[in-house]
Amino acid sequence: MRASRFLIATQKETPADAVVVSHQLMLRAGLIRKMAAGLYNWLPLGLKVLRKVEHIVREEMNRAGSQELLMPMVQPAELWQETGRWQEYGGELLRFKDRHTNEFCLGPTHEEVITDLARVEIKSYKNLPANFYQIQTKFRDETRPRFGVMRSREFIMKDAYSFHINEESLQQTYDDMHTAYCRIFDRLGLDYRPVAADNGSIGGSGSHEFHVLADSGEDDIAFSTGGQYTANVELAEAVSPGERGVATETFTEVATPGAKTVEDVAQLLGVDNSKVLKTLIVRGKNLETDEDILVALVLRGDHELNEIKAEKLDIIAEPLQFASEEEVKAAVGASPGSIGPKGLTMPVIVDRAAAASADFLCGANKDGFHFSGANWERDIEIGRVEDIRNVVAGDPSPAGDGVLEIKRGIEVGHIFQLGDKYSKSMNATVLDENGKQTTMLMGCYGIGVTRIVAAAIEQNHDDNGIIWPNGLAPFDVAIVPINMHKSEAVTNQCETLYEQLVGSGFDPLFMDEAKARLGVMLADAELMGIPNVIIVGDRGLESGVVEYKNRRTGEKQEIPANGVVEFLKSLG
């Protein structure tokens, strides 16, 4: 490609509203331009990169035996009503009506559509397992898009769906997809980790996320120092810290005027936050009568409630909702700042770590008072003990191999075993070998294609711009002439080189604007992350050489002017 015929939209200055480095560099290098919140134009340069990501994803999906198809982005409401998600899915689902006032939505995901397709087309166990994928634009009306294409409303996703006659088959394909995903992220040159994950609203059982490690990531990932355990903090099990300590202090009521938070109480009494137990009141239901009730959750003061874990408890309402201050006062007789587990009439759920505390402080259910020297059993009846907190760095690994540390990750892939969640509600059945109707089992497998471009930049950049991992660069090599308008020798050499490179299967960018300055061209090439640069000038040509510069290492060397193609081939 000649630069004179290609939109190079580089910018010297960083746009003010871009916060993370990938967003800044994507704008500066001219990969994308914003249209509106969460909506982006992909410029020619950006699209070249996006296509390379798609190409790798497509090759590996095909290799893994998945079949490519394409489903509509606009989906009829009826399908979503069948699975109940028309009501359940929140504001992220963009709903609208056509001219006949029929209801539709823009597809945020395609379980309904593929299941509808499968129930019509697949009638026999002989056609199973089947695995289909598409690479397509999705729309999710995020309340707050941010970080450029990292969290946009419209984005490109590779989504795959598999269908099975039994659990073994589902597990087999799930494992195959896990392997394929590792191949994909290896080929993309990303530093990533597969992590055990929560299933979220898509439902089903068993899932892994693939995270690219980066400080700008929006997820917390727990790793064990022994290397055996990796899980999203949403899911990571907080194991019991061990035997409860021995009670040594006397149970007393202390005045704590004005102290409302754990911090206040700990400071007032000169103890660590971990010695204070906090009590949170949430909505729940009576399992026998199904009436709405309140439930108390007790955690150590230095720990955070994990809402996902809490929601999974049968007695707690989903989604998790905190009781209002008035409800707390009515039920307990004290304000939220002074409540504790002693004498509560509602069900009490105690976190494992809180259950192991001894000689702790807690609210006295009387405004302005707390108990100190409190101990379970001796002073306060202990309720149900559950894991309801977020793990923190230093917690023991659930796999027993050392302790946990926590890093930030960008979720670029997610695989699920859906089971019969969609096939059952949509009645997607096949005849088994006995001629009996059997509900198919399903798996689904997503990769955020546009997000990968941003994640790759987060991991591969320097002060001068992007440094693409092998295989993602928009061009293989830049040809940079010096004083082309003055030197016929430089012009001829560059033209020859360009033809040779194109003829040898390279994708070069010839910076052919005659009067462009060297510094500007090099700065652009570096910003765009072109991995190899060939500088052609009269000075070198006099002795038959051109200069080669490597983007990643910054190393320069002189190479024979007529040996450039061989040299680049030798780089691999």
Place this chain on the structure above:
RNA sequence: CCGAGUGUAGCGCAGUCUGGUUAGCGCAUCUGCUUUGGGAGCAGAGGGUCGUAGGUUCGAAUCCUACCACUCGGACCA
């Protein structure tokens, strides 16, 4: 959705508090000349409904009201 902040040329900003000729600067763009081995210099040019609507005033980018958009933090998130 809650809280905070910002809207002035393609990008980055000043001017707004304290209303007053023709709204300014840097980068980018175009023309000419001189330059050219790591983001050139000089001279000139184009580009603005100052987010939108209403109001106050002799006069509004500036003050008031409402709305909109965007950004950040939170909440939410296959």
